Amino acid sequence: MNKLDYKPFPKFTKEFVEQNIKVDWGDLAWALSNHWLDVSSIAELAEVLALKNEYLCTSLAIARINKDELALETLVFQQAQKYTVPDELVRERWMLLAVKWLYQHRNTFDNPWLVIEELWAAFGYPSSLNCLIRWMPIPSDRKVGEETMLEKWHTLATS
Incomplete structure (x- = not known):
C-alpha cells in the first residue's frame, strides 16, 4: 500500500x-x-x-x-489482504474522489489549480489529470483557458 x-x-x-x-x-x-x-x-x-x-x-x-x-x-x-482489486485501481478511485472533493471545495482555496497540481504530483503525474494542469500543452484544435479547464474539472468530478 x-x-x-x-x-x-x-x-x-x-x-x-x-x-x-x-x-x-x-x-x-x-x-x-x-x-x-x-x-x-x-x-x-x-x-x-x-x-x-x-x-x-x-x-x-x-x-x-x-x-x-x-x-x-x-x-x-x-x-x-483478501481484497482482489489491484492497488492501482484503488489508488485511481481515491484520486478521482480527491478531484471531486477539490471541485466541491474549490472556493475554500486561494488557488485551487495549485492544489490540483499537488494532487497530480502526489499520484505520480497521471495523464488523466493532464487536462487540469495549467501549464501542460494542449492540442491546437482544443479550446484553452480557465473556463475550459473548469468544464473539464466538472466533467471529471461528476463522472
Whole structure:
C-alpha cells in the first residue's frame, strides 16, 4: 500500500465517500494508510462491510468500545489482504474522489489549480489529470483557458 504525502483538506467525510464509491476493505486500508478518513469513519464503514461476519462484527465492536485503533487497523489490513482489486485501481478511485472533493471545495482555496497540481504530483503525474494542469500543452484544435479547464474539472468530478 503506497502512502502519499498529499492530504485532502478538509478531510473526507464518511458520507462523501459512501455517496461516491462502493467501499471495500482495500479502500479502507488505503484511506487508513493515507489518513484520508478519520478512524471513527473507518470503523463505521468497516462495520457495514463486516455485517455478514459475526466474528468481524464482534471484533470491530470491541475495538470501537475500547477505542483500540491498533486493533481496528489490524482488522482492516487483514481483510484488505483478501481484497482482489489491484492497488492501482484503488489508488485511481481515491484520486478521482480527491478531484471531486477539490471541485466541491474549490472556493475554500486561494488557488485551487495549485492544489490540483499537488494532487497530480502526489499520484505520480497521471495523464488523466493532464487536462487540469495549467501549464501542460494542449492540442491546437482544443479550446484553452480557465473556463475550459473548469468544464473539464466538472466533467471529471461528476463522472
